[in-house]
Structures are given as structure tokens and as C-alpha cells.
Amino acid sequence: xxxxxxxxxxxxxxxxxxxxxxxxxxEITSDLDVALKADGLVVPxxxxxxxxxxxxNEISAAEVIRARHDAGKPTLGICIGMQILFSDGLEHGKHxxxxxxxxxxxxxxxxxxxxxxxxTVEITGTSQLFKGVxxxxxxxxxxYAAKKSVxxxxxxxxxxxxxxxxxxxxxxxxxxxxxxxxxxxxxxxIANWSAGL
Amino acid sequence: xxxxxxxxxxxxxxxGRVVKGINFTDLVDAGDPxxxxxxxGNEGVDELTFLDISASSAGRETTLDVVRKTAEQVxxxxxxxxxxxxxxxxxxxxxxGADKVSINTAALRRPELxxxxxxxxxxxxxxxxxxxxxxxTDSGFEVTTHGGRESAGIDAIAWVEKACALxxxxxxxxxxxxxxxxxxxxxxxxSAVRSVSxxxxxxxxxxxxxxxxxxxxxAGADALLAASVFHFGIHRIGDVKSYLSAAGYSIRMPNNS
Numbered sequence: 001x002x003x004x005x006x007x008x009x010x011x012x013x014x015x016x017x018x019x020x021x022x023x024x025x026x027e028i029t030s031d032l033d034v035a036l037k038a039d040g041l042v043v044p045x046x047x048x049x050x051x052x053x054x055x056x057n058e059i060s061a062a063e064v065i066r067a068r069h070d071a072g073k074p075t076l077g078i079c080i081g082m083q084i085l086f087s088d089g090l091e092h093g094k095h096x097x098x099x100x101x102x103x104x105x106x107x108x109x110x111x112x113x114x115x116x117x118x119x120t121v122e123i124t125g126t127s128q129l130f131k132g133v134x135x136x137x138x139x140x141x142x143x144y145a146a147k148k149s150v151x152x153x154x155x156x157x158x159x160x161x162x163x164x165x166x167x168x169x170x171x172x173x174x175x176x177x178x179x180x181x182x183x184x185x186x187x188x189x190i191a192n193w194s195a196g197l
Numbered sequence: 198x199x200x201x202x203x204x205x206x207x208x209x210x211x212x213g214r215v216v217k218g219i220n221f222t223d224l225v226d227a228g229d230p231x232x233x234x235x236x237x238g239n240e241g242v243d244e245l246t247f248l249d250i251s252a253s254s255a256g257r258e259t260t261l262d263v264v265r266k267t268a269e270q271v272x273x274x275x276x277x278x279x280x281x282x283x284x285x286x287x288x289x290x291x292x293x294g295a296d297k298v299s300i301n302t303a304a305l306r307r308p309e310l311x312x313x314x315x316x317x318x319x320x321x322x323x324x325x326x327x328x329x330x331x332x333x334t335d336s337g338f339e340v341t342t343h344g345g346r347e348s349a350g351i352d353a354i355a356w357v358e359k360a361c362a363l364x365x366x367x368x369x370x371x372x373x374x375x376x377x378x379x380x381x382x383x384x385x386x387x388s389a390v391r392s393v394s395x396x397x398x399x400x401x402x403x404x405x406x407x408x409x410x411x412x413x414x415x416a417g418a419d420a421l422l423a424a425s426v427f428h429f430g431i432h433r434i435g436d437v438k439s440y441l442s443a444a445g446y447s448i449r450m451p452n453n454s
Contacts, residue, residue, distance in 0.1 A: 014268040014294045047319040112419065114321050114366055116397045118201040118243055118449040137201060137449040139274060141296075141321045158198045181274050181296065183238065183451060 002194065003038035005081075006030045007055035015044055015078075018180035021187055022194035035064045039197040041073070045080030049089035049105065049144065052080045053097060062098045069100060072171045076193055079142060082167070082174035091144050100172060101150040110160035113143040119177070121165045125153030129168055129175075129192050136185035138165070138177035145176055199447040203243040203420035204410075204437055205276075205399060206427050208233055211251045213259035231266045237427070238271040240434040241451050245271065246299070246369075246422065249279030261293045268294025278326055278369075284313050291318065299324035299369055302342055305349050305356075308363060315364035324399070325365040329353035329386060330373040338386055345373030353386070358393050367397045369422065375403025379426065382413040391417030407432065407440040414446060 002024045004012050012028050019026045019042060027034065035041050043065065045052045056062055065085070068075050077085050084097045088104040097105070108115055118137035123130055140157070147162065151169030156162055157176075166175045173193060179186035208215050214228040234245050245267070249260040257280055264277055277290050278299030287298050304310050304325060314323050332339035336354035341347060357368060370390050372383035382403045391398055400418035404410060404426050413421055426432050442448040 013265070013292075014272070014296075017269045018272050046321065112395055112397060114397070115200060116321070116367065117203045117420070120198055122198055136451065140200075141274075143321075156198070159200055162198075180272060183273050185451060186272060 001025045001027060001038050002040040002042060002197070003035045004028045004042045004044060005035055005061060007052070007059050007061055012044060015042065015180045018187060019190055019194070022191050024194055024197065030059050032059065032061065032064050035061065036067060039074070040194060041065070041068060041075045043075065043077040043081035043084075045078065045082075045084065047080060049080060049083055049091040049097070050093070050095045052084050053089070053095055056084060056098065065098055065100065069170075069172050074171045074173070074193070074197055077172075077174035078180070079176060079178055082176050083142075083144060083146065085172070085174055086146050086150075089144070101146075101167070101169070103146050103148045103150055105144050105146050107144050108142075108159055108161060108163065114141055115143065115145075115159035116141050118182075119157045119159070119165075121155040121157045123153070123155050124149075125168070127153050127155065127166075127168060128196060129166060129173060129189050130155060131192050133185045133188045133192075136182075136188075138175070138179065138182040138186060138189075140165075140177045142176060200419075201243070201447045201449040202414055202441060203399075204434055205244040205246055205420055205422040206237045206242045206434065207246040207248060207401070207422050207424040209248050209250050209424070210260055210263060210279075211249070212253075212256040213263050216250070230263050231270065234267045234271045234275070237434060238273055241438060241449070242273070242434045243449060244274045244276065244420070246276040246278065249277065251280065261289060264290060264293040264295050276324055278324070283310070284317055287314050287318065287322070291322065297322050297324050297367070299326040301326040301328065304360065305340065305342065305351065308359065311360055311363035311365055315366075320364045320366035320396075323365050324367045324369050325357075325360045326369040326371065327353060327357060327360075327390075328371045328373050331383075331386075336389055338389060341373050345376065354389055354393055357390050361394055361396060365396060367399065368394050369399045369401055372402035376401075377425065378403055379405030379431075381405060381409040382416075382418070382421075384412055384416045387413055387416040387418050405431075407437060410437055410441060411444050411446070414441070
């Protein structure tokens with residue numbers, strides 16, 4: 001079963017349907033026990049860094065993400081759900097993230113923001129997530145990003161400056177783009193992730 | 198690793214049905230917005246926009262259902278506009294599965310609505326739709342209401358600047374002079390808005406020849422919206438993308454869609 005963590009970050013139905021295309025049962029939940037025991041956990045997120053961290057802290061979800069990491073159970077962060085895995089976020093002042101990865105999430109230095117639309121990625125290391133969709137485009141909507149390498153394998157993209165589009169770090173993975181909004185390439189990436197559950 | 202130009206197909210929906218010229222032979226039901234959305238999705242469109250032109254609240258409820266069904270089947274970004282008056286209207290649409298909403302008249306009446314929506318959901322969900330035409334204002338462009346029939350009494354460029362300051366995430370610029378003419382986007386208007394806007398700019402109104410799409414990009418548009426040229430099959434999504442790609446623009450050409 002795949003759990004989609006509901007910590008007040010808006011509509012999760014389309015994410016649920018996208019992950020359901022893998023054949024797994026998908027449950028939207030704010031129950032930490034369910035989130036802990038699920039085969040895969042998805043941490044979505046839209047909105048500002050601090051608001052999302054407030055939502056995470058309200059249900060004490062950071063401990064679940066850490067416990068899953070320690071147990072080697074797969075977790076996938078999406079968009080702000082990726083950003084809050086870092087130690088610091090600089091959106092509207094400096095805020096503490098969950099701190100799974102050391103590094104800060106800062107504004108892109110670009111004349112037009114948000115970075116909104118489809119962009120390709122450049123992969124370093126061996127990627128499971130991007131198998132078969134290495135050359136495809138994915139849908140991004142964000143103004144902030146992590147710009148220093150973390151984890152075992154990285155996907156990079158650029159919008160005036162280079163930033164992390166995805167990280168694979170053992171059981172912990174994250175994408176700055178929205179695979180659930182990236183058409184068939186996104187569904188393939190989701191299937192690649194779920195194949196490891 | 199360059200952001201692609203977005204090609205957006207716009208569908209006018211009323212009481213749960215697509216209206217205004219859908220002329221595809223390969224559809225079971227040319228009036229079904231969910232089927233249309235899936236078809237454009239398969240053709241490689243980068244985003245979809247539903248414009249709800251329902252006159253009644255029952256019609257708007259039906260649109261929510263259409264949004265729900267579309268979001269369950271079509272995994273690309275969906276923007277919904279038309280009749281949005283409040284933060285609660287935005288909330289309902291987002292919960293139904295819209296990724297973004299576009300607001301127009303309600304923001305003209307009450308600009309604070311922009312900051313209210315942005316504070317609650319973030320600027321990335323909010324598209325400001327501006328129906329503008331050429332007029333004797335400071336910039337030479339004014340905002341209109343009622344589908345371009347009436348002046349809103351506001352300079353279009355001043356309005357865009359104000360809306361950007363209030364936090365909109367994107368501008369959808371509709372040329373009321375060019376709309377439906379297929380004589381090309383209003384290039385001067387696109388340049389004028391581009392010069393004051395630091396958020397993505399969607400050009401709308403007037404798409405006809407393939408070269409029109411390129412001209413709008415050269416004027417500073419980040420995304421291109423069209424309705425009738427797609428609905429009547431004058432151009433398929435792939436034709437526009439192939440043309441722009443060959444002309445050197447960064448285009449998403451999905452291999453497996």
C-alpha cells in the first residue's frame with residue numbers, strides 16, 4: 001500500500017489517482033501509524049516552505065520520515081515535499097526543515113519566476129527513477145530549490161541557474177517537479193519508484 | 198535543460214459540456230470535456246484550461262464534477278477559470294483537482310482577492326486573466342469586461358503591475374481585438390505586458406498561422422493558449438510543436454504520449 005501524507009496541503013486526489021496507476025492501493029492519510037507501516041510513503045506539498053513545515057510539525061510527521069529512513073522503507077517527497085527534507089528553507093525568512101539532507105533551499109536567481117512548465121533533466125549517478133524516461137520532460141512549478149548535491153544519485157535541471165530536480169538516496173527519494181502532473185513520463189517515473197516497494 | 202514553451206488548449210465549458218466549435222471526427226462525443234481533455238493530453242498538449250461559462254450555480258456544480266473526472270484521468274496541469282468570486286470558490290476547484298485557477302472580473306472588482314488567494318494557496322495557483330484591447334489610455338491598452346464589450350476603465354499595463362505586486366503567479370493576456378480573428382496574437386500588447394511582468398506570461402487571442410505562435414514567443418510570451426485553431430483541427434497540437442521545434446524554440450516533444 002502507498003500512503004500519501006495529508007498534512008493540510010490541499011488537493012491530493014489527482015496524486016492518489018496517479019499513484020494508483022501502479023496497481024498499488026493508495027491511501028490518503030494523516031494517521032502516522034499508517035504512514036509508518038505503508039510500503040511506500042509520498043510526501044506531497046504545495047505552498048510556502050514554512051506553512052508546509054507547520055503542517056508537518058502539527059502532526060509530528062518528521063519522526064515518521066526519519067523512522068522510515070532508518071528502517072530502509074521508501075519515501076518520496078514531491079515539490080515542497082522535497083524541499084522540506086533539507087535542513088533549511090529561505091522562503092519568507094530562514095526556517096528549519098526536517099533535515100534529512102544538509103543544505104538550504106533558496107530562491108532561483110531568474111528574471112521570471114515561478115519556474116513554471118516542462119523541463120528536461122541531466123542525471124548523475126545511476127538512477128532507478130528515470131529508467132526509460134531519461135530524455136523526457138517533467139512539470140515544474142516553484143521559485144525555490146536546492147542547489148548543492150546530496151544523496152547517491154541526482155537529476156539536475158536549470159532555470160537560469162542549476163538546481164536539483166531529483167535526488168535518490170537509498171530509500172529516500174524526492175523530485176522538485178510533479179511526476180503526477182508530468183503526463184506519461186511522470187507515470188513511468190512513479191511506476192519505477194513503486195517497483196522498488 | 199531549458200524550460201519549454203507551453204502550448205495550452207482552452208475549452209469553454211457550460212453545464213458540463215464543451216461549447217464553441219469542437220470539430221473533431223475522432224471523438225465519440227464532441228461535447229464531453231473529459232474526453233476532449235484526454236484527447237489533447239494524448240496529443241501532447243502541455244496544459245489544459247477550462248473556462249466555465251455556466252450562467253447558473255447548478256452549471257458550476259457540474260463543472261466541479263468535470264474537473265474531478267478530468268483530474269482523475271489526465272495527468273497534466275489543469276487550470277479552471279470563470280465565475281470565481283471568493284477564496285472558497287478557489288478552494289472548491291483545487292479540491293476537485295484543478296492545479297490552478299484563473300480569475301478576472303472578481304479581481305477587478307476587489308483586487309484584495311488576489312492577495313487572499315495567494316496567502317492561502319500560494320501564488321503558483323493563481324492566474325490573472327486580463328481581457329484587454331487597444332484604447333486611448335496611458336499605455337494604449339485598457340482592461341475590458343463582458344467579453345471585451347465594455348471598458349473596465351483601467352489601464353491594462355497598470356493593472357498587470359498592480360496584480361503582480363499583489364502576488365499573482367501568472368498572467369493570461371487575452372487580446373479582445375484579436376480574439377477569434379485568427380489574424381495573429383497582439384504582438385504590441387504582449388511586449389508591453391512582458392516589460393512590466395516578472396511572472397510567466399500566457400498569450401491568448403488571435404492564433405491562426407503557425408508563424409503567429411513564434412511571433413508571440415519573440416514578443417516575450419512564455420506560453421501560448423489557443424482554442425478554435427485546435428478545436429477545428431486547423432492545427433493539431435503536434436503541428437504547432439513541430440513547427441516551433443524546427444524554428445529553434447525549446448519544445449516538449451514527448452516520446453511516449
